[in-house]
Amino acid sequence: MSAPIVQPGIMDIAPYVAGESDLEGAARIIKLSSNESALGPSPDASSAFAAIAQTLHRYPDGDCAELRRAIAETFILDAAKIVCGSGSDEIISLICQAFAGPGDEVLYSEHGFLMYPISAKAVGATPVTAPETDLTTDVDALLAGVTDKTRIVFVANPNNPTGTYISASELERLRAGLRDDVLLVIDAAYAEYVSRDDYADGTALVEANDNVIMTRTFSKIYGLGGMRLGWGYMPPALADVLHRVRGPFNVSAAAQAAGAAAVRDTAFTDRVRSHNDKWLPWTRGRLIGLGLRVTDSVGNFVLVCFQGHPDHGAAAADAFLKGDGIIVRRMAGYGLPECLRITVGTEDEMRAVIDSLGRFLGKNE
Ligand SMILES: Cc1ncc(COP(=O)(O)O)c(C=O)c1O
Numbered sequence: 001m002s003a004p005i006v007q008p009g010i011m012d013i014a015p016y017v018a019g020e021s022d023l024e025g026a027a028r029i030i031k032l033s034s035n036e037s038a039l040g041p042s043p044d045a046s047s048a049f050a051a052i053a054q055t056l057h058r059y060p061d062g063d064c065a066e067l068r069r070a071i072a073e074t075f076i077l078d079a080a081k082i083v084c085g086s087g088s089d090e091i092i093s094l095i096c097q098a099f100a101g102p103g104d105e106v107l108y109s110e111h112g113f114l115m116y117p118i119s120a121k122a123v124g125a126t127p128v129t130a131p132e133t134d135l136t137t138d139v140d141a142l143l144a145g146v147t148d149k150t151r152i153v154f155v156a157n158p159n160n161p162t163g164t165y166i167s168a169s170e171l172e173r174l175r176a177g178l179r180d181d182v183l184l185v186i187d188a189a190y191a192e193y194v195s196r197d198d199y200a201d202g203t204a205l206v207e208a209n210d211n212v213i214m215t216r217t218f219s220k221i222y223g224l225g226g227m228r229l230g231w232g233y234m235p236p237a238l239a240d241v242l243h244r245v246r247g248p249f250n251v252s253a254a255a256q257a258a259g260a261a262a263v264r265d266t267a268f269t270d271r272v273r274s275h276n277d278k279w280l281p282w283t284r285g286r287l288i289g290l291g292l293r294v295t296d297s298v299g300n301f302v303l304v305c306f307q308g309h310p311d312h313g314a315a316a317a318d319a320f321l322k323g324d325g326i327i328v329r330r331m332a333g334y335g336l337p338e339c340l341r342i343t344v345g346t347e348d349e350m351r352a353v354i355d356s357l358g359r360f361l362g363k364n365e
Contacts, residue, residue, distance in 0.1 A: 088230030163297020
């Protein structure tokens with residue numbers, strides 16, 4: 001019997017497992033498994049989405065002109081260098097499609113975002129990892145991992161799931177150490193949450209080089225994960241390449257309308273950031289107080305590790321949290337089996353997590 005022949009690499013893909021969202025029998029569910037926004041979408045975005053309902057028969061604007069204008073005005077960027085996609089996942093996948101293929105290597109750091117190896121394998125390329133130091137991207141290790149076959153280097157900054165970041169000068173050192181034919185992709189999905197002085201989202205590196213792309217998303221601080229909307233910022237020659245491979249109407253009209261309204265509602269974005277600025281350190285502090293190891297995350301989530309807690313490992317902690325209706329993310333798929341990733345939710349949700357883990361560890365008074 002013959003069967004359709006699958007392209008090389010595709011059957012090596014371990015399908016992406018999304019954060020769980022349901023627990024049978026739980027009266028109340030607290031979902032902290034996908035780094036969604038604690039405060040939901042901007043009311044302006046919801047109104048813009050509702051307004052589209054009467055014109056669903058119309059194709060969307062294939063150029064995303066108003067959305068690109070809204071992004072460009074908000075971040076003071078050149079709209080011609082923006083390419084929009086159905087989530088930054090699509091931008092990542094288009095980049096791999098356009099710049100890598102069988103025999104090529106796609107390099108990323110050890111605990112980097114899982115869509116990099118998935119998108120690399122989907123085009124027959126070989127994903128290669130470089131070790132991290134202290135759960136943080138290591139520029140020297142990445143540079144040492146470059147071979148003649150390397151075509152793309154992905155760096156999530158800050159990284160998911162570790163939440164750690166490297167400084168603007170370290171990113172610049174990475175770019176300077178790469179050959180000109182190697183594309184550096186800076187995935188800044190969590191950039192809006194970062195307020196450290198030595199952090200940069202990657203815009204300046206895009207402006208200064210012919211081979212750097214920055215990717216961004218509407219799924220995190222803008223609370224539009226359900227819309228599927230992301231964008232990349234890149235030199236015009238690279239934008240021209242991605243426009244050739246993307247679908248002509250790859251971003252829905254609803255996503256474009258909601259995204260433009262969300263990015264213009266800077267007061268709402270500031271509120272979400274302030275919320276995170278309060279509850280991220282609070283959560284980290286309480287977890288450390290429980291004797292757990294927590295990375296210095298600058299995103300809207302924490303990575304908490306249970307090594308050294310015999311009988312109280314990550315699997316048991318996850319099961320205990322689930323018993324309290326709390327869904328977090330197991331990290332075995334990222335090579336961190338003893339860690340859990342917990343999204344920063346509302347005040348009540350974070351207090352519930354800390355209370356639950358305190359009872360799990362027998363540390364509540
Ligand atoms: C580092 C990183 N990049 C990209 C994405 C994909 O985001 P999107 O929803 O825009 O596809 C995520 C989502 O979790 C992420 O954590």
